[in-house]
Amino acid sequence: MTEYIKDFGWNSIAQAYKVLFSSLILIVLARIIPVEAFGVIGMATVFVLFFNTLLNIGFDSSIIYSKTLKEKDLFSLFVLNIGVGILIYGIGYMIAPLLSLFYDNDEIQIIFRALILSVVLASAGVVSKGYLQKKLEFKKLAIVDLISITLAGLVALAVALNGYGYWALIWQQLLTVGLISIGYLSISYKSIFKSIEFSFGVLKEHLRFGYNVLIFNISNFFAQQLDVLLIGKFLGERELGIYMLAFNLIIKPISLLVQVFNKTLYPILTGLKFELVSHKYAQYTYRFFIIFTPLIIIGVSLSQIVIPYLLTDKWISTLPLLIVFGYQAIRMILASPSGLLFLISGNPDKQWKFSIYISLPLRLAGIFMGYLMFKSSLGIAVGINFFATIEMLAGFYLTFRLIKLDIKSYFFQFRKEFIEFIVLVSLLVILNLKVDDFIVLLSLQVVLFLAYELVKWKKQIKLLSIFKTDK
Template sequence: MVAEHDRAGVDARTGTTGETSGDLASVVRRGAVISTATLVVVQLVSLVSTLWLARLLTPAEVGLFAAGTVLCTFLVSAAEGSLRAALVQWQGDVDDAADTVFWATAAGGLLMSLLALAAAPLLGWFFESDVVTAVAAATAGLLLLESLTNVPDGLMQRRFNFKRRLIIDPTRAVAFPVVALPLAAAGFGVWSMVIGQYAAVVVWLVGTWLLARWRPGRGRPSVRLWRSMARFAYPLLLQDVVLYIRDMVQTAVTGRRLGATALGHYRYGNRLGMLPGFAVVEIASYVLFPAFSRMADQPERLRAAFLRSLTWIWFAAVPVAALVIAIGEPVVVVLLGEPWRGAGVFLVAMAGYGVGLALQSVATEVIKARGRSSLFHWTSALELLLGIGLILLLIPYGLVGVGIAVSVTEIAIGLVLVGFARGVTGCSLGDLLGALVPPVLAGTVALVAVQTVLSPSRMWPQLGDGIGGVVVEAVALGSVFLVVSLVVHRGLRDVLRTMMRPGRRDPDPVDGEDSGRS
């Protein structure tokens, strides 16, 4: 196999680089920067295309697309079987493992495509729409195409090959609006999104195979090897299945009880609310999982790296959640128009989604790296009971109830996973509180301040609820959050002090030093 980091020396059997602690720290930092930069581009493209499509399509049309594709994400996960994660974590012969995963996931993708095609009439019956039936049948082929990306993607992640971040992800993000927007403007309605989705997946498939430089046949697939990898992957698969069951129930209950227009508001509010959370998960999973896997047998190093990662991801997630609560609804109305106010209401109610996902992202990766995937059985059970139970309980309150159900579920699961990660890494309770409490305190103070004393409607009533008021409120919230954080967050003060004195460098936990305490 051809890897990106030839200078570090690639082990031909395991497909991993032979880097030292300093090499790994450098790779992780570079990967985080690359992932962050490209994700900003990808998310901006996604946001602009979402806003533009909202001007061309009605909430009902978006709702029909959501209903028709409700099975897709669930069946994609089932086809993969979480074997891509097992390939990244695998410590044995990578050629044999890659061929085994390829044929297993390709067969799963074909099976899931046929299952989705057969289930299309059932979806149409449930949502009482022939259009939903047609959309579900038309998008069934996506499952097979996506299953063919698993091995190239997994190998690139395993090698810290950042070409996917730099080339494939932005190209894939652009492919959807380039195809969907002209079709929507031409009156294709929901079909513009279907065709745009195919364009994005084809770009993804072609790009990964060209850049990964891998072909099946280099190893020998075996049932024995598949069973060994599946033991690690099974709890992750079950976790994904439960997550998508919950998402399907949310979509189905919302569409059935509240109608297609409300489902469109749910779809777009959810899409906007997931943008920051998705960015956090993508950065954490792509960079931290392989890095944590390399240091899994070095407890002190792993503990310090976990605490540092958790501290800064949480520090980024809390002010975003506060900002969503403060300006989520007016921003959606300004960007999408008055018909989409319901999406803004839902966005505010699901503000807890991002902070919950921030907790989950780092904790999940360190648990996987330690090979303790069986712990996910507990969170899968919690997600199934709490996620579905709350949506059924709160659906009478409309989109607000659905959003609150999402927020509470994600935060609860995040806290449980952090508790498991504490046991896996040996962190003390004081370590965790030192990482998590200061940003929460700063975020709460900032939110209360901009909603009362610093409210633009109170201080600058001439700005109104337009873009001027939104920008002023966002700047005020961010400023207060940063000031309070400097007062209560010792870790932030230490980092800023180090940055102001370039000659002095704090020990980096990825380099093996323990600087993870806040």
């Protein structure tokens, strides 16, 4: 039997558009909005992300994993999510003054109370998202995301051009989340409201799976966001603004790609016979890594010469951070999908235990080592990635055992590409060091990258059919 997930190719094009459009809007906003405004938004956003983490009870994952899900169950899950969203909003609204006190910044209270509305908006789309993913409706999901991000970006640009500063970023976040939830719900409402009978039994079944995902999400939040908290608290708005822009230019687009890959991979691998999982996982992740790693390498290299011209010297401090985040992005592409193996193998409890006992301590070690040694956002980024590499290797060791995948054979498939990427990086570094003229340097880097892609074009075209299951 040959199974080809047709929507993934179309979804990849839509995702590429989302990345490019979002990056373009971000660059334009960075020229208009002060560095400190990005930092203030980052301070508030980290707490909004925490409340969004509480909202995700794990129902989207449990819906995908469930072997006995019925459409009549969706209404109960939907109602609970809406209720939790409203409750979280109320708590967030009341504690907003404490956040201003924590940062010693009165603006945080106003910004947070506006951004926390995104939790209520997101609550309307959680169940729809999980259901559509289970049905492999990736094309419909992608269309909704694409339209929502486009409209939100254009509104944010208009708000910024009219001199409203960080409110442009606030409107962008609220509109993105709201439009996505409305879009998901409009597609799946017939299934969700097919039966309006509320059942506590259904909630119990899904909470049994979902609470493990929730514990992981909470521990993972602290592991992923402590750097922003620390920089905002001790290094100030400007340092955090620089850190957040570099993060949004490199890590956020790659995170979007990884999320789409994981969303597609999870239901596919869940539906396979266990003995096929290890082979298909290795095949899919290999293709994903080989396609996108060269793009990250050339993107980071070009950013070193383009950013000062596009964003002016006020953002010059982002350049070394972009290099560190470039490594982090490549590491994410290689390692992030392995976390799905806890869920695919039916071990969600092991996922949160790994996060609490391994990921979180290593992340803390990296953050505090970087802060204490360098007292800078760059030092924190370096420390995080040093210990995250150790975490990655530990994660491979534990997750690969669950699906009986040999770690040596897994990495052996990458041997040629690792060497090629090292050579490509070395040549780009030499060009950056030896060539001073902007136009010449830009042209040489583009020519080098195109030459690499030309040599590999046949393989790249073959690899574009990422989710293809052979007979």
